[in-house]
Amino acid sequence: MISVVEFVSNFAINLISSLGYWGVLIGMTLESACIPIPSEIIMPFSGFVVWQGNTNMTLIGITIVGAFGNLIGSLIAYFIGLKGGRPLLTKYGKYLRITESKLQLADRWFLRYGGEAVLISRVLPVIRTFISLPAGIAQMDLKKFAVYTFIGSLPWSFVLGYIGVQLGPNWEIIKGYFHILDIIVGIGVLIIVGYLVYKYIEKKSIKNNSKEI
Template sequence: MAEWVQNVMDTLGYAGILLLMIVENLFPPLPSEVILPSAGFAASRGSLNVVIVVIVATIGSVVGTLPLYYIGRAFGEEKLVAWADKHGKWLTLRGKDIRRADDWFDKHGPKAVLFGRMIPGIRSLLSLPAGISEMPIFTFLIYSTIGSALWASSLVAAGYILGENFDQVEHYISPVSRVILVLLVIGAAVWFVRRKQAQKAETT
């Protein structure tokens, strides 16, 4: 994949980075851990300007968050609450669970978006609850931009410094992404089991 990403950048330049970062938010198997260090390597060869690379990568990353954000806005809290009350039983999900999650995001959403944009595995997923909770678009863009810029700067700098060994960045970050994914799955499973147990206790 790294070779293909490099070919896209060699062919399209900054436009390629922009496109790849937009797609990365919608298609997680194309991770920024591959794109950004590769862009940093391209800058180290002198074919791209490292500052412009970071700016373009940040713009692409932020633009890529908007589809999921607006999907969340389209559904909204009330629609999800109504759906959970009607169909969520098999997921042990109730309308009040949606409201509780929404209240949490209303309180901690900006921090979640800011730091979440720097966490592999959940970077793009946070756009959905941000939209569902109807976080103001300006607030969402501000925190998403800051988090995305910090993430892009770190990975581009790593690729720039490592040069031809830029692919080592992915080797270090990919295990972290897998651990986070596993923890999320385990957390969801634990929540599911506990909700089932709580429902059984309520009916006895």
């Protein structure tokens, strides 16, 4: 009997094989709308398609389309949280594998970091999928939510797509390492972002010191 993971993986693969960029968009939209279709399959397989070179798909192209898919799906989840509130999620979330523990984790993350949690969480396992729900419940500013979501989704989509390009026909080996891949990619992206922030602060500090002199 085919496993759930294998079924979902095959669905995502067929979607991209048939529809190209539209498949990437639909798949990433569903994932961010809390439908359990892993981006760890969608984006690496998209990278494999880029590696094949048989279509007009590019790494930059799948990155942008993947981020837009994340944005659309996140907006859907945001408005579910905004309109339905916590009672709706508690009652019906189980049908989409939205457990109480996952909701509580997203709640704690949002309460601790506020709106910035939406940006940071896009490269973190579990939280990235569900952070839109408490953001909607808290009525976070929609424009800020959309900007943070899109910007935060770009590095995640790029890194997964790049891995698919580099692995080529061997991209399927990541199937057994979803959680490890989450951690590696998340840490890598956070290090890069942290370095860029550090350089920006350092540059700003040097500029301010030069003005004082």
